[in-house]
Amino acid sequence: VDVVNAEFVKSSVKTEDCPSDGIPEFALVGRSNVGKSSLLNSLVRRKRLALTSKKPGIKHFLFRLGFEISTFRSEGTKVLFIPRCKKKGKTQCINHFRINDSWYLVDLPGYGYAAAPHEVRTDWAKFTKDYFLNRPNLVSVFLLIDASIPAKKIDLEYASWLGQNQIPMTLVFTKCDKRKKKKNGGKRPEENVQDFQELIRGFFQTAPPWIMTSSVTNQGRDEILLHMSQLRNY
Numbered sequence: 001v002d003v004v005n006a007e008f009v010k011s012s013v014k015t016e017d018c019p020s021d022g023i024p025e026f027a028l029v030g031r032s033n034v035g036k037s038s039l040l041n042s043l044v045r046r047k048r049l050a051l052t053s054k055k056p057g058i059k060h061f062l063f064r065l066g067f068e069i070s071t072f073r074s075e076g077t078k079v080l081f082i083p084r085c086k087k088k089g090k091t092q093c094i095n096h097f098r099i100n101d102s103w104y105l106v107d108l109p110g111y112g113y114a115a116a117p118h119e120v121r122t123d124w125a126k127f128t129k130d131y132f133l134n135r136p137n138l139v140s141v142f143l144l145i146d147a148s149i150p151a152k153k154i155d156l157e158y159a160s161w162l163g164q165n166q167i168p169m170t171l172v173f174t175k176c177d178k179r180k181k182k183k184n185g186g187k188r189p190e191e192n193v194q195d196f197q198e199l200i201r202g203f204f205q206t207a208p209p210w211i212m213t214s215s216v217t218n219q220g221r222d223e224i225l226l227h228m229s230q231l232r233n234y
Ligand code: GTP
Pocket: 030, 031, 032, 033, 034, 035, 036, 037, 038, 039, 110, 174, 175, 176, 177, 178, 213, 214, 215, 216, 217
């Protein structure tokens, strides 16, 4: 179930533009700063992964073309590029990464960053709702929730919408390595995870599967990959 290779395929602004080969895919979504990029890197990274970002020239060139973070090289073969697709200063693209030539990890725009709720909703409606509702090969949405802080309203709204529309979902709690802090509500990640599940219970007929993760300790990484392989049936 490990990731042997990962390659960026394309950025799409509409569901119709997404790859049409029909192989199974999993979408990662979450509030800005929840740890989405860190998780993506932790998922595609193998144990002995070399840093290759020592060529600033190439990096700068790619950056100008709309790519960033060309830092990872998996076992000396394929390099992963994180696309940087922005319009009006916001990431608004559906980014497809092909894993092991057989399934996709899909990076969706984060929500809730420095924007009025109205603007966020408009964005979300445009770029992701349509994708969630009209993508037959989408096996499960992986909704990332920061376990180091109490539940946020916008996360609950997101989970509620997915539940109401019966979109298959997996909860991924991030930053589970963090210690409790007074300014963050004074609860341990385990407690925040419990609370969140309690709060969303009414949105789902059956409680969604959930996984606790940390990109610092790599907690949950193998569990996510195993879960994805079980959902794909291979
Ligand atoms: P945007 O791209 O801005 O939407 O953020 P993101 O969701 O991609 O988050 P990113 O991975 O950039 O992480 C945001 C911050 O949280 C960074 O400072 C990370 O180092 C930190 N972070 C991410 N994952 C973890 C984690 O598992 N544990 C801890 N302690 N910090 C984390």
